[in-house]
Amino acid sequence: MKNMNVKAFLMLLPSLSVFGAFMFWPLARTFYISFFEWNMVSPVKKFVGLGNYAALLGSPLVHRVLGNTAAYALILLAVNFVVPYVLAFVLSQVVKRGRALYKGAFFLPSVISLVVGSMIYTWILNPISGPVAIAAQRLGLSAPIWSKTEGAVIVVLSLVTSWKIFGYNFIVILGGVSGVSSEVIEAARVDNVPLWRIFTDIVLPMSSATGVYLFVMTVVQGMQFLFTPIRVLTMGGPNYASSNLVYHSYHEMFVVYRTGTGSALAVITLLGFAFLLFLEFRFVEGRVYYES
Amino acid sequence: MNKAMGKLAAVLFLLVVLSAGEAAESKRTVVEYWHPNAEAQGGLVVAELVADFNSRSKTTEVRERFIPDMYKGVMQNLQAEAAAGKAPAIVQIGWAFLDYFSNNFIYTNPQTVIDKYFPEDATFIADNFLPNITALSTGGNGDLLGLPYSLSSPVLYLNRDMLRAAGLPENGPDTWESLREFASIIKERTGKYGLYVQEPADSWAQQAIVESAGGKFITFENGRARASFASDEGIRAFGVYADMVLKDKSALHITWDEGVQSFIDGNVGMLYTTIARRASIQKGAKFDVGAVGSPAWQGHTKKLPAGGCFLAITARSDEEKKSAWEFMRFLYSVESVAAWTKGTGYVPPREGVADAPNGLKSFLAENRMMEAATTQMPYVARWASFPGDAGLQAEQALLDMRDVILGGSESARDAMTRTQDEINQLLQ
Numbered sequence: 001m002k003n004m005n006v007k008a009f010l011m012l013l014p015s016l017s018v019f020g021a022f023m024f025w026p027l028a029r030t031f032y033i034s035f036f037e038w039n040m041v042s043p044v045k046k047f048v049g050l051g052n053y054a055a056l057l058g059s060p061l062v063h064r065v066l067g068n069t070a071a072y073a074l075i076l077l078a079v080n081f082v083v084p085y086v087l088a089f090v091l092s093q094v095v096k097r098g099r100a101l102y103k104g105a106f107f108l109p110s111v112i113s114l115v116v117g118s119m120i121y122t123w124i125l126n127p128i129s130g131p132v133a134i135a136a137q138r139l140g141l142s143a144p145i146w147s148k149t150e151g152a153v154i155v156v157l158s159l160v161t162s163w164k165i166f167g168y169n170f171i172v173i174l175g176g177v178s179g180v181s182s183e184v185i186e187a188a189r190v191d192n193v194p195l196w197r198i199f200t201d202i203v204l205p206m207s208s209a210t211g212v213y214l215f216v217m218t219v220v221q222g223m224q225f226l227f228t229p230i231r232v233l234t235m236g237g238p239n240y241a242s243s244n245l246v247y248h249s250y251h252e253m254f255v256v257y258r259t260g261t262g263s264a265l266a267v268i269t270l271l272g273f274a275f276l277l278f279l280e281f282r283f284v285e286g287r288v289y290y291e292s
Numbered sequence: 293m294n295k296a297m298g299k300l301a302a303v304l305f306l307l308v309v310l311s312a313g314e315a316a317e318s319k320r321t322v323v324e325y326w327h328p329n330a331e332a333q334g335g336l337v338v339a340e341l342v343a344d345f346n347s348r349s350k351t352t353e354v355r356e357r358f359i360p361d362m363y364k365g366v367m368q369n370l371q372a373e374a375a376a377g378k379a380p381a382i383v384q385i386g387w388a389f390l391d392y393f394s395n396n397f398i399y400t401n402p403q404t405v406i407d408k409y410f411p412e413d414a415t416f417i418a419d420n421f422l423p424n425i426t427a428l429s430t431g432g433n434g435d436l437l438g439l440p441y442s443l444s445s446p447v448l449y450l451n452r453d454m455l456r457a458a459g460l461p462e463n464g465p466d467t468w469e470s471l472r473e474f475a476s477i478i479k480e481r482t483g484k485y486g487l488y489v490q491e492p493a494d495s496w497a498q499q500a501i502v503e504s505a506g507g508k509f510i511t512f513e514n515g516r517a518r519a520s521f522a523s524d525e526g527i528r529a530f531g532v533y534a535d536m537v538l539k540d541k542s543a544l545h546i547t548w549d550e551g552v553q554s555f556i557d558g559n560v561g562m563l564y565t566t567i568a569r570r571a572s573i574q575k576g577a578k579f580d581v582g583a584v585g586s587p588a589w590q591g592h593t594k595k596l597p598a599g600g601c602f603l604a605i606t607a608r609s610d611e612e613k614k615s616a617w618e619f620m621r622f623l624y625s626v627e628s629v630a631a632w633t634k635g636t637g638y639v640p641p642r643e644g645v646a647d648a649p650n651g652l653k654s655f656l657a658e659n660r661m662m663e664a665a666t667t668q669m670p671y672v673a674r675w676a677s678f679p680g681d682a683g684l685q686a687e688q689a690l691l692d693m694r695d696v697i698l699g700g701s702e703s704a705r706d707a708m709t710r711t712q713d714e715i716n717q718l719l720q
Binding site: 039040122123126127128129145147148149150234235237238239240254255256257258 | 368371372375485493544545546547549550553554557559560684685688691692695696698699701
């Protein structure tokens with residue numbers, strides 16, 4: 001028995017060491033640094049205890065960034081969770097023609113680098129002389145100067161990011177929705193159950209395992225994907241109106257070099273996401289339908 | 293036996309020769325040169341100069357590295373590199389970061405390197421640089437931190453076709469007051485925007501506006517720096533600029549790239565930005581484009597922060613320091629400086645280039661746009677540089693202030709007073 005344990009441990013060792021070196025160690029380091037005031041080069045680290053955390057939680061700027069983060073999450077969920085879900089249902093159960101074409105077309109942007117995508121968007125969305133502005137002008141409208149307008153900037157950056165994640169999410173959820181037994185759906189159809197009820201009462205619960213996964217990934221990964229367009233297009237501006245938690249940690253750490261504050265914010269972000277996952281496990285996971 | 297020994301000797305000999313060849317090859321010291329020059333801002337010339345140098349030098353190979361986000365980006369990357377215990381050999385340091393650089397990083401006075409390894413260049417700096425130019429890159433302790441390389445000032449680019457279409461004099465305005473009128477008239481008569489003032493990740497152009505109205509970004513009291521831009525003059529100047537954006541809607545508040553793109557596309561009549569963009573604007577514009585000196589406010593003399601950078605030696609080892617000066621010496625040759633000016637629009641930092649036949653003599657005669665910058669050199673002063681650890685944070689606070697004012701969420705008076713207090717708190 002003991003032998004087995006050693007063997008098992010040895011087999012885990014390669015992945016553990018990689019995780020340790022690239023995840024757990026940096027994580028521990030971040031946690032440690034979050035208790036200091038430090039600019040990354042100075043030989044002196046000043047211990048401030050929970051000072052960084054207290055300052056962050058009391059800062060109106062951080063409250064603003066939290067609000068932005070929530071707004072981003074809502075938009076990303078609407079565009080990259082709800083829409084693909086419905087679309088997958090339509091394509092798998094209602095319109096079955098041209099599925100391969102849609103799959104390819106939706107997935108295509110996911111393979112393009114977000115940096116490249118963001119740069120293309122700088123041009124497309126130039127509020128004065130980009131193609132969108134010109135088209136709007138022809139229609140007698142004027143495009144808003146989105147890169148400097150609070151609110152609008154969040155919507156536009158979410159859309160740029162969606163361009164990247166929509167396709168992947170769509171493919172994943174299409175797999176989940178297609179997995180719903182067609183016999184059940186046929187039976188419902190025979191009973192003249194309306195389509196929307198087939199969706200809400202049969203497809204949604206039966207594909208919920210994939211659905212919950214996608215829900216969590218859309219929020220957690222979306223926040224990280226957003227980093228690139230924020231960095232390339234607005235750098236968090238105007239006046240932090242487009243910054244989210246992930247970008248703001250970076251801003252504190254590598255733009256103004258308040259490494260301790262940045263680390264503390266990263267830890268807070270981590271705890272926030274962990275709390276979301278906890279809620280998910282506690283309340284949702286129990287009711288999820290797993291086929292096997 | 294002898295034969296075998298002979299063969300062995302031959303093989304050994306061959307090996308020695310081969311490895312010697314290899315050693316000669318790898319003897320060239322490889323050093324890094326960091327710069328923020330994107331392609332449209334002299335990046336092409338950087339690549340050309342580096343390639344030219346590498347093909348000539350027997351001792352040194354330079355690798356250029358482009359760092360995005362202007363001089364602030366360079367500073368930040370330098371900080372990350374220093375945290376990892378490394379440093380490039382030569383770096384372009386923006387004027388605004390002079391104090392922050394000298395307080396936080398290891399550098400070597402170029403004269404020290406010269407005296408130690410290059411006696412033939414002993415008087416190179418004294419012979420070729422005016423004292424007021426070397427003063428720009430001299431630290432508070434009197435130490436030479438590096439050598440001025442790029443010198444620029446803000447100028448006003450004009451779309452002459454658009455000015456004519458609006459019935460305005462094609463030589464543009466000479467005060468900010470008349471500039472405001474020009475912009476309104478352009479907006480009214482052509483439907484296009486009148487003005488865009490550059491908004492990169494620094495407050496250089498905004499400093500020119502405030503200081504040309506009699507304000508002062510930084511004042512020194514008993515040797516201590518204090519932010520002082522929220523004076524009545526400063527607030528008035530920034531207020532007019534904000535009014536053009538918010539009330540007249542004749543000026544634009546967008547990112548730098550978007551703004552310059554829009555001027556080149558013919559959607560904005562006047563562009564207030566650095567002379568360093570001259571080459572790419574001239575190349576891109578499909579209309580009659582001109583440039584005039586920076587305007588002043590009525591009753592005031594203009595005062596323009598020197599833009600650009602100096603070259604600092606951040607190499608750690610003696611080998612690299614030697615290579616660094618060898619490369620700098622090349623960059624400061626008449627031909628290289630001439631190429632740099634032609635490719636960018638920076639004003640030559642050293643003497644003997646403007647009227648040299650192998651320098652810029654014919655170029656300046658043909659390129660009247662350069663005159664806008666060369667004639668306003670007497671008005672050029674230091675770029676505000678906040679000292680100490682707070683330098684980066686102070687610079688960031690100024691950017692935030694610009695966003696708040698031009699976005700209309702706070703008045704110039706409130707935002708400037710608040711930011712000034714914040715920065716002074718940081719500086720304590």
